Amino acid sequence: MFGSVPRRCQSLAGANRTASLDAGPSGGVLSLGMEGKGTLDGAHGPTGAARFMRFVVERRVWVLAAWAVAAAMAAVGVARLEFATAPSSFLDRLSPEWNFYQGSLERFGGDEIVVVALEADAPFAPDVLADVARLTREFQVLPGVRRVDSLSTVPIVRVRPDGVLDLSPALPADFPPASAPEARARLADAVRAAIAHDRIVPGSLVSEDGRTLALNVLLAEDAGENQAAIVEAAYAAVEGRRGWVSGVPVYEHRVGESTRTEILTFVPVTLVLMGLLLWLGFGSAVALAVPAMTSGLGAWLILGLMGMLGEPITLTGMILPSVLLALGCAYVMHLLIAARGIRGHEALVAALAPVTLPVAISGLTTAVGFFAIMTVPIDAIRTLGVYGGVGVLLVSAVALTVAPAVLAGFPLAAARQPVHDWVRGRLGPGLLAWLVRRRVVVILAWAALLLGSAVGTARIRVETDAVRWWPPGSEMRTHYDEIRDRLSGISPMNVLIETSGERRAIAPEVLSRVDALATYIAGLPNVGKVLSVADPLRQLHGEYIGDPAQPLPEGERLVSQYLLLLDSVDPVHDAITLDRYSTNVLIRTDDNGSRALLDVAEAAEAWWAEHGAPDFTAQTTGIMFEFARSEEAIAWGQIRGLSLALLAIGTILLVLFRDARVAAIALVPNVASLSVIYGFMGFAGVPLDGGTVCMGSLALGIAVDDTIHVVSGYRLRRAGGASARAALDETFGHVLPALIFTTVAISLGFMALALSEFLLTRNLGLVTAVVVAICLVADTTLLPAVLLGDADESDRSDERDV
Secondary structure, eight states: OOOOHHHHSHHHHHSOOSEEEOOSTTSOOEEESOSSSSSSEETTEEOHHHHHHHHHHHTHHHHHHHHHHHHHHHHHHHHHOOBOOOGGGGSOTTSHHHHHHHHHHHHHOOOOEEEEEEEOSSTTOHHHHHHHHHHHHHHHTSTTEEEEESTTTSBOOEEOTTSOEEOOBSSOSSOOOTTOHHHHHHHHHHHHHHTTTOSSSBTTTBOTTSOEEEEEEEEOTTOGGGHHHHHHHHHHHHTTSSEEEESHHHHHHHHHHHHHHHHHHHHHHHHHHHHHHHHHHHOOHHHHHHHHHHHHHHHHHHHHHHHHTTOOBOTTGGGHHHHHHHHHHHHHHHHHHHHTTOOSHHHHHHHHHHHHHHHHHHHHHHHHHHHHGGGSOOHHHHHHHHHHHHHHHHHHHHHHHHHHHHHHHSOOOOOOOHHHHHIIIIIHHHHHHHHHHTHHHHHHHHHHHHHHHHHHHTTOOBOOOGGGGSOTTSHHHHHHHHHHHHSSOOEEEEEEEEESSSOOTTSHHHHHHHHHHHHHHHTSTTEEEEEOTHHHHHHHHHHHHTOTTOOOOOSHHHHHHHHHHHTTSGGGGGTBOTTSSEEEEEEEESOOOHHHHHHHHHHHHHHHHHHSOTTEEEEEESHHHHHHHHHHHHHHHHHHHHHHHHHHHHHHHHHHHSOHHHHHHHHHHHHHHHHHHHHHHHHHTOOBOTTGGGHHHHHHHHHHHHHHHHHHHHHHHHHTTOOHHHHHHHHHHHHHHHHHHHHHHHHHHHHGGGGOSOHHHHHHHHHHHHHHHHHHHHHHTHHHHHHHHHHHHHHHHHHHHO
16 A cells, blocks of 8 residues: 555655655656655765765776776686586486486496487388498497497397207398398398397387388497587488487487577677667667677676586576676666766766666566576576576676766767657557556456466476477477387386395296286387386297297296396396396387376386385386476476565565565566466467476566566655656656666567577577566556556545544
């Protein structure tokens, strides 16, 4: 409740201790927490902001020199800056599940594979078989490769007529040369016959029609810097032919390549957009140079800090330079508007002092928005929160020091500004007149919009599919789809079954339950292939007893003997440990989406809890499961981060306005805007993922700046005795041009991200740009309507009291 002047604002009408306005040539700029009204000196001497600005202006050479030294030091860090834009930066590495996954790697080996698929016109074409044999040899010797599974390496379990176990692969390593076509044809027929009853190769290494053959290149845990060479070798293998490459290492390599290019695109695009906006608003070379210098310096400093601390640029961190450039330009615009037409150092100090605290508060609330997303336990997002928040504070500090220092030497000439004049003279008064007539309609319209948004919000999906970060028709997405359609899925996931007692996993009743679990999982939607230790055991036992049904061997002793025979086969150790106490069900899914993967995991664990061996536990893990599970952490992190941002920004507003009701009203347009954008996301099918998860907190921190300007100006004028309409009219005339230009600047900075090849980055940029614009609409429609309604209620309350 703001109250009427005689009863509630008498303390503000005199000394004006909480806010002031610059009434100079700029047309007025809000000042918070300043003494005096439109003056350099208050009733008790110069204000803190005035003293700060006088220090900057009088010691401008030293100020600029200090920042130049900082920029030179940052150059060392920028030179060391590295990129770590792999999707793995979205993994939750602080959880017990991640530790469990790391333990599974030690027992069963890594599950990150590069799939190379080759297609021929005819099934088991000799030329393609020869290529499989050749490529297998070439990949096996590459540094960082742990194993290559192909027709020429994976053993086919057979028993010769003399009873000797034959574990040779279907395809010999030395394929007959092209000069022996008949030998090639016979060998192709032999390969087809060898895998006809195999339980492992079909679907994994050979398509159902026999025309597509694959190599699964398994990477060593320490592949590291060799990973790029392996991926490039895979692409070279399919160059100029019908072939495809996919897998998690491929995503990581391609994302890294693309983001390096994109970050070099975002920055110049942002600078061009900011330049056009500044020229439109000011038409001055000084107005172009000052924001570019200050925002560029702020972005340079945070990149230098990251480099010095060894913090790489992640997939989400790549947005920082563009966003900081846009925010820096927005902060400097307030200073430029105040300094337009001002000459002389004292006059400049008097003009800029009232702007100092609003810009500082803008930087603080935006930094709070960044810091709030640190609650998400994902490395890439947490890094964005830390360095984004620090970067915003740096940019605002640079804006409040470098810009005044430069303007002291190169004043901004006064010029006719038709856009400003139109906003101030026509748009503001026209909008307010319409709001006065339609206040109830505006509030009801927003209420209806929020009601509809609630329905859309309920439809929001928490989903990330790394494949769909690329647009339809892109190489990455096409290769994944082609392999998925021909083979049995390439998204790996595992279910580890471990004893909690003394029994081993090869006990008959345990082994039969493992086999039943694998059968159950194979029948779930989106599952392409499931293998367990039961598969080679079935095949071996069926060969020895001559039973094509391939039943499970009976008795732990017989199973143990069979496994001794199979221990020489490396792939067997993917499914069971040497001590036989732990076993692994290997899953390949056809859907890479996080929700689909979690559905499979939950179904598998629920089945084992009901039907599994009582002294054994089943837990899902694997690299793709970790990606999927991290999405749950992102969703809860969004809730925690947004709640923290609301609490922190609400506290700032409470300290600023010293009135809980005013602080609550100031949050209304911002919360309403976020509700609208979440509703839109739900209706439009835009998921809450590693990119859009940052949107709520960031947008809230950025957009509340507009609210502060409107509410503070309104309260100040009401304290001076103005009616509610007159207070809003004068406030709009003073702040609306700056609010529109800064909102456009910030929105353009985020919209530059729409040029990204990745839907993850594109969605973050577009959604945040839209919500910032919606916040401006709410601040100029919903907020004034609420203020007018609150004023009417206060006036009626005063009349009743009298």
